[in-house]
Amino acid sequence: MPSVSETYIENRQRVQPTHTNNYASAHGGNVVKWMDEIGAMSAMRAAGETCVTAKINDLDFKRPVPQGDTCVIESYVYAVGRTSLRTRIRAYRESPRTGERELTTESYFVFVAVGADGEPTPVPDLEVAGERCRELRDEALAAEPDEDR
Numbered sequence: 739m740p741s742v743s744e745t746y747i748e749n750r751q752r753v754q755p756t757h758t759n760n761y762a763s764a765h766g767g768n769v770v771k772w773m774d775e776i777g778a779m780s781a782m783r784a785a786g787e788t789c790v791t792a793k794i795n796d797l798d799f800k801r802p803v804p805q806g807d808t809c810v811i812e813s814y815v816y817a818v819g820r821t822s823l824r825t826r827i828r829a830y831r832e833s834p835r836t837g838e839r840e841l842t843t844e845s846y847f848v849f850v851a852v853g854a855d856g857e858p859t860p861v862p863d864l865e866v867a868g869e870r871c872r873e874l875r876d877e878a879l880a881a882e883p884d885e886d887r
Contacts, residue, residue, distance in 0.1 A: 763802030781849035
């Protein structure tokens, strides 16, 4: 049985000119793509199966990620259903020179585990053992959109 903390993944993407919009900041579509990819990796760690995106909730772009900065994506699974996995995903802008970090985007994605036949397949329960697991799960549940509760 996987634990919440075992599904935690953090990845970085340097924002290059090809990733930007007319305002020299990361194009929102690129940020969503990076979030979706890292979120799917977290879901697959929990499910032990391929996972596909089923739903994206309340995707809020709070600040831009300027060209030359690093976009840091953090993701983890905090709850599971029979075949679904609820994942909290946040993006930050990070200065590559100072490490200064600021939240730019956050959302909750729901992934569905699929078997080799492409059909939904059951996922294991999620273990919430230890302080870090409880902290991650409780933070996600407290900020989760009402429609997912």
